[in-house]
Amino acid sequence: MRITIDGVTTEVDGGTILDAARQMGIDTPTLCYGDTLTPVNACRVCVVELEGARTLVPACSRRVEDGMVVHTDSERVRTSRRMVLELLGSSVDLSTAPDALAYVDRYGAEPARLGTPPAPAPRIDNDLYVRDYSKCILCYKCVEACGVDHQNTFAIAVAGRGFDARISTELDVALPDSACVYCGNCVAVCPTGALMGKTEFDLREAGNWREEEQAQVDTVCPYCGVGCTLTLHVQDDAIVKVTSPDDHDVTRGNLCIKGRFGYRYAQNR
Amino acid sequence: MPDLKLLDAEPTEAEREAIDAVVGAEPAGSDRVVRSRPRRHLLLPALRAAQRRVGWVTAGALGYASRRLEIPPADAYGVATFYALISLEERPAEVLHVCTDLSCALKGAVVPEGAVPSPCLGLCELAPASLRTIAGERPREIQIPEERLPVHGDKLLRRIATGEPYGELRALARARELGPEAVIAAVKASPLLGRGGAAFPTGLKWEAVARQPVKPHFLVCNADESEPGTFKDRVIMEQDPFALVEAMAIAMFATGCEKGYVYIRAEYPLAQRRVQDAIDAVGIDVELRIGAGAYVCGEETALFQSIEGHRGEPRNKPPFPVEAGLFGKPTVVNNVETLVNIPHILLGEDGRDTRLFCVSGDVARPGLYELELGTPLSQLLDTAGAEPAKAVLLGGAAGSFLRPDQLDLELSFEAARAAGVTLGSGVVIVFGEDADLVSAVLRIAAFFREESCGQCVPCRVGTVRQEEALHRLASGAANGDERAVLADLTQVMRDASICGLGQTAANAVASAIENLGVLA
Numbered sequence: 001m002r003i004t005i006d007g008v009t010t011e012v013d014g015g016t017i018l019d020a021a022r023q024m025g026i027d028t029p030t031l032c033y034g035d036t037l038t039p040v041n042a043c044r045v046c047v048v049e050l051e052g053a054r055t056l057v058p059a060c061s062r063r064v065e066d067g068m069v070v071h072t073d074s075e076r077v078r079t080s081r082r083m084v085l086e087l088l089g090s091s092v093d094l095s096t097a098p099d100a101l102a103y104v105d106r107y108g109a110e111p112a113r114l115g116t117p118p119a120p121a122p123r124i125d126n127d128l129y130v131r132d133y134s135k136c137i138l139c140y141k142c143v144e145a146c147g148v149d150h151q152n153t154f155a156i157a158v159a160g161r162g163f164d165a166r167i168s169t170e171l172d173v174a175l176p177d178s179a180c181v182y183c184g185n186c187v188a189v190c191p192t193g194a195l196m197g198k199t200e201f202d203l204r205e206a207g208n209w210r211e212e213e214q215a216q217v218d219t220v221c222p223y224c225g226v227g228c229t230l231t232l233h234v235q236d237d238a239i240v241k242v243t244s245p246d247d248h249d250v251t252r253g254n255l256c257i258k259g260r261f262g263y264r265y266a267q268n269r
Numbered sequence: 270m271p272d273l274k275l276l277d278a279e280p281t282e283a284e285r286e287a288i289d290a291v292v293g294a295e296p297a298g299s300d301r302v303v304r305s306r307p308r309r310h311l312l313l314p315a316l317r318a319a320q321r322r323v324g325w326v327t328a329g330a331l332g333y334a335s336r337r338l339e340i341p342p343a344d345a346y347g348v349a350t351f352y353a354l355i356s357l358e359e360r361p362a363e364v365l366h367v368c369t370d371l372s373c374a375l376k377g378a379v380v381p382e383g384a385v386p387s388p389c390l391g392l393c394e395l396a397p398a399s400l401r402t403i404a405g406e407r408p409r410e411i412q413i414p415e416e417r418l419p420v421h422g423d424k425l426l427r428r429i430a431t432g433e434p435y436g437e438l439r440a441l442a443r444a445r446e447l448g449p450e451a452v453i454a455a456v457k458a459s460p461l462l463g464r465g466g467a468a469f470p471t472g473l474k475w476e477a478v479a480r481q482p483v484k485p486h487f488l489v490c491n492a493d494e495s496e497p498g499t500f501k502d503r504v505i506m507e508q509d510p511f512a513l514v515e516a517m518a519i520a521m522f523a524t525g526c527e528k529g530y531v532y533i534r535a536e537y538p539l540a541q542r543r544v545q546d547a548i549d550a551v552g553i554d555v556e557l558r559i560g561a562g563a564y565v566c567g568e569e570t571a572l573f574q575s576i577e578g579h580r581g582e583p584r585n586k587p588p589f590p591v592e593a594g595l596f597g598k599p600t601v602v603n604n605v606e607t608l609v610n611i612p613h614i615l616l617g618e619d620g621r622d623t624r625l626f627c628v629s630g631d632v633a634r635p636g637l638y639e640l641e642l643g644t645p646l647s648q649l650l651d652t653a654g655a656e657p658a659k660a661v662l663l664g665g666a667a668g669s670f671l672r673p674d675q676l677d678l679e680l681s682f683e684a685a686r687a688a689g690v691t692l693g694s695g696v697v698i699v700f701g702e703d704a705d706l707v708s709a710v711l712r713i714a715a716f717f718r719e720e721s722c723g724q725c726v727p728c729r730v731g732t733v734r735q736e737e738a739l740h741r742l743a744s745g746a747a748n749g750d751e752r753a754v755l756a757d758l759t760q761v762m763r764d765a766s767i768c769g770l771g772q773t774a775a776n777a778v779a780s781a782i783e784n785l786g787v788l789a
């Protein structure tokens with residue numbers, strides 16, 4: 001199939017406009033899209049102009065059709081992307097969302113003219129991770145990770161409607177009363193820090209989270225025989241976070257409670 | 270710590286009975302049922318049944334419904350909280366829902382203490398209107414007022430206007446003589462365009478589904494009618510339900526649909542009863558599904574999600590319903606008014622292309638008017654006895670405001686398009702000299718904010734910011750940036766929203782500002 005993006009025509013075999021753009025080295029912003037998750041195309045920051053279409057289309061989920069002509073940096077595209085970022089920045093605390101902040105800069109968005117985001121509202125109801133929905137952009141990634149895409153636990157879902165829509169357990173019960181198994185796979189996919197490991201949360205509160213100094217060390221999880229790869233994030237000789245590579249063919253970025261959060265023993269020397 | 274696990278909250282006997290009546294009795298001796306096929310689609314009917322029994326959805330009822338249908342409780346909670354008419358908070362068995370929308374506001378609607386305000390109830394010609402819901406052993410819903418007005422029309426509305434009973438299903442017999450292909454050819458040869466708002470050629474839609482090798486095919490009749498100012502489908506279903514059911518039978522025959530659904534909004538109890546009776550009398554495989562208070566569920570893919578037991582969040586298109594619609598199968602979705610045109614096409618006795626217009630507001634004779642396409646709006650306003658108008662809202666909340674000097678507009682798809690307006694769902698609301706247009710604009714903005722599903726950023730946040738900017742302008746608290754903000758919001762909502770709700774949420778507001786100079 002042939003597709004023309006920003007004046008350059010290329011040959012692709014299927015996939016989405018985003019895939020084609022990436023193949024051509026065009027950097028397209030995404031927030032709700034995740035390589036390991038079903039696209040929900042809800043954030044709309046990836047929209048592009050498709051000739052012949054009435055509206056813009058989401059690059060992350062629109063499949064390539066032969067002969068498509070696409071513009072990724074037209075005035076129309078830039079305006080919509082800037083407005084999506086202003087809308088998000090005016091309603092969500094983006095302070096721990098590095099990608100979103102970078103896009104705000106890139107598109108010259110001025111969220112303040114639309115409103116001010118809510119104050120932090122961390123909910124600490126367990127020892128392993130913290131939820132602060134004042135930072136949530138409703139990208140649905142955590143719901144997908146908890147549900148059919150990864151964990152099949154279904155502890156959380158989107159509840160409410162419109163501006164009142166939010167991520168919630170049943171009847172908003174605390175996590176220990178929900179079906180949550182603390183795999184932390186939602187924490188791993190959250191792009192905004194709305195879900196954050198307790199260790200990271202505490203260090204940030206203390207003004208002591210120094211990501212630029214952290215070393216990342218890959219190892220194999222010591223607990224069971226599956227052999228998941230763990231990436232240990234180390235600061236001041238202590239493990240402060242554990243992730244697994246998204247491109248790992250066993251984990252696809254996922255872990256269980258032991259691999260993700262069971263690292264304290266390594267420090268209790 | 271108290272045991273809050275939802276599945277442990279037990280339903281009352283009454284709730285259990287109400288839910289069992291929908292999902293079937295629980296097999297004795299086990300609570301882990303081996304399920305033969307997914308039954309998630311029964312969730313909304315089950316929640317509705319529980320609420321109609323006790324007045325609201327308790328934790329016990331929610332937990333029981335999710336257990337019986339094997340739906341995670343968090344997921345079921347997400348569905349229940351989506352719908353405005355499902356209450357997860359305790360409330361009395363009897364609730365009065367009072368319409369505060371455009372036409373009722375023009376007629377001085379007031380919300381008495383203890384009542385809940387409601388968006389348009391589809392009784393605009395009888396404004397001010399309300400709906401009383403009564404839960405209990407004999408649950409019922411009562412539309413207020415209960416009287417009905419005469420209709421004006423002599424093709425689609427002829428039987429209603431004359432009171433003539435429905436005779437034999439001649440058009441269905443004719444369809445069977447012709448065979449599916451000839452029926453589709455006849456519909457394609459007719460000028461029929463969808464009446465639900467998007468004006469898509471019905472014949473093409475039918476043909477696309479008929480050709481799909483994937484089976485089964487489904488027919489969905491969209492009777493969610495929630496566009497403020499619209500009541501045409503209700504009048505047809507209440508007073509000529511056989512016309513709709515016969516048309517559905519023909520559509521299913523022509524497009525090879527195994528089963529049909531008709532999705533009627535919850536606020537239309539009389540229409541629900543009449544259509545169910547007609548389905549039973551004709552004996553076709555059509556299931557009645559009832560909404561739960563969500564305008565967005567009129568959007569075809571949100572409607573599928575709702576029938577399937579999910580939150581009514583529109584899907585991204587493509588794929589289009591003709592390819593992957595209800596339960597992922599090829600689906601014909603048509604509006605009620607679109608469908609009732611079909612028998613006339615097959616019988617070929619009256620070739621006029623007519624459309625229904627819902628006239629309300631400051632007029633002497635509000636009601637439903639059937640007009641040949643191309644009739645000037647001014648003629649309709651004269652017939653309905655409109656007061657000298659300050660403005661007319663054409664097409665509903667997603668439509669546009671016209672000035673007094675624009676009322677000679679021809680009512681046709683082409684003329685509307687050329688004038689940059691839309692006939693939408695046939696709404697004509699007249700705002701007389703004393704009408705408060707600022708309130709009307711603020712009401713429209715609030716409507717979209719309340720009805721946004723919340724899925725995509727442009728609409729979820731954009732409708733809030735639009736309403737805020739309008740309130741600043743209306744209250745004299747403007748900061749000078751409002752016009753620029755509104756223009757930017759209009760563009761991002763139109764261009765980047767997933768569905769038609771967000772894409773049109775700025776239309777009427779922008780037309781009021783640009784065309785009428787309201788809040789300008």
Ligand SMILES: Cc1cc2nc3c(=O)[nH]c(=O)nc-3n(C[C@H](O)[C@H](O)[C@H](O)COP(=O)(O)O)c2cc1C
Nearest residue numbers: 463464465491493494495567568569603604607769
């Ligand atoms: C927000 C929204 C609400 C809608 N509500 C309705 C409705 O209540 N009834 C309807 O027939 N179509 C409604 N539509 C249009 C449907 O998506 C669809 O186009 C229509 O049902 C197709 O039938 P038709 O071709 O017969 O018009 C709505 C669309 C949107 C975007």
Ligand code: SF4
Nearest residue numbers: 136137139140142190
């Ligand atoms: S909590 Fe994080 S992952 Fe979940 S929806 Fe919000 S931003 Fe997305």
Ligand code: SF4
Nearest residue numbers: 722724725728768771
């Ligand atoms: S445009 Fe509005 S209603 Fe439509 S999908 Fe987006 S948020 Fe939902």
Ligand code: FES
Nearest residue numbers: 032041043044060
């Ligand atoms: S990344 Fe495409 S819509 Fe969010």
Ligand code: FES
Nearest residue numbers: 368373390392393
């Ligand atoms: S019923 Fe009140 S505006 Fe339609």
